[in-house]
Structures are given as structure tokens and as C-alpha cells.
Amino acid sequence: MHxxxxxxxxxxxYDMxxxxxxxxxxxxxxxxYPGLGAKAYLIRERGVDGSPVNQYAPFYLWNTPEGMNSFLWGPGFQxxxxxxxxxxxxxWAGIAFAEGAASGTPARSAKSAKSAKSAIRRRMRIPAGTHLGGLADELAHEAQRLARQDGALYAAVSIDPRTWEALHFSVWDHDAPKGEGDVFQVLHLSAPERGLLxxxxxx
Known part of the structure; x- marks a missing residue:
């Protein structure tokens, strides 16, 4: 997973x-889309859920490097x-993925903030001296913990070994629970190969 x-x-x-x-x-x-586990079409709106900006920020979980590359070098990203x-x-390199308690909920589009799914993204700098194997285990447990909560569709954790940043990402079938991290509205969820993650x- 990537x-x-x-x-x-x-x-x-900007008119969102x-x-x-x-x-x-x-x-x-x-x-x-071949090779795509899941793509969450994310937005943040200035003043909503504490966001300081208007932003479009899709988040992808790829099953294959071929799928990711065909998107980046093809008409989609262009x-x-x-x-x-x-x-x-x-x-980020994938550490763990977990299907959530609400994973049977079908994907749907949303045209208003009230009807959208939500997502939380939490970034964490990994301090020098951290035991990396122990951290990876902790992150995997965190993915499982998030996925067990009511309304969770899926959770993933990953690490960027260039910047040594850990990332928690979870998608919810309702307003995101209160917690640390950036809150996004999910306008659409494409998940052609989520079952293969x-x-x-x-x-």
C-alpha cells in the first residue's frame, strides 16, 4: 500500500x-481505476471545522505502483x-490498513457539507532516537483502534522515511469525531480495489 x-x-x-x-x-x-485501493475527494473550507484555508486535497491509497504511476503520468493528474x-x-509508505465498523456503507457523492462523509488526517514528526520497529507496531494498533469506532469506514497509517513523518488517516460515515488532526469533508469516495488492500x- 502506498x-x-x-x-x-x-x-x-474562492467559491468552493x-x-x-x-x-x-x-x-x-x-x-x-486499476491499482487504486481508495481515493477520498477531500476539501476544507475556511472557517469550517477550524480550517484556516480553502483547500482541495484528494487522498489516495494505492495497491500498485503501476496504478499510481499511470495516474501521475496520465490525463488524470495532467x-x-x-x-x-x-x-x-x-x-508515504504504508504501515497498516484496517476496514472500519461501517465499511459496508456504500460510497456516495455529497453536494453539501451536511451530507458529506468526513476524514481526519493527523501528522506526527518522528523524533530522533525513536525505536522505529516499536513505532510501527504502535501505528498498526492505532489503525485498528480507529477502525473499531462507530462510523469508521477505514483507517490507514503510513510513514515518510525521507522526512520521518508518521501519518494517520481515517474516513468516517458521519461528522468526524473530535480529536487531533485536520478535518476534511469527503465529497466522493472511489474505492475500486479497497477490498484488495x-x-x-x-x-
């Missing part, structure tokens, strides 16, 4: 309806570049 995200930060007065319309018309194009400029693509720890 986690990936890019963030497109938009002006404070433009992004909602974009996802409503194009989101389904990834619903059968459309982002053409419309918004080329964003920095962040990526390896369960549990990935080492």
Missing part, C-alpha cells in the same frame, strides 16, 4: 462550489496541473 496526497490551497474568497461541481462531474472517473498548476505530491500490518 499513501499519496496533494493539496491545492485556494483564495480565501466550483470544486464540488468538479467532483460531481469527474469523481466517478476513478471508480474503476488535468489538475492544467487547471491549478503543478502541486507537490506527498507520499492488505489488512493489518504490512511488514
Amino acid at each position: 499513501a499519496m496526497q496533494y493539496e491545492i490551497t485556494l483564495p480565501a474568497d 462550489g466550483v470544486i464540488r461541481d468538479r467532483v460531481a462531474t469527474k469523481g466517478h472517473l476513478m471508480d474503476n 488535468g489538475i496541473v492544467d487547471d491549478f498548476g503543478r502541486p507537490e505530491v506527498q507520499h 492488505p489488512q493489518g500490518r504490512q511488514w
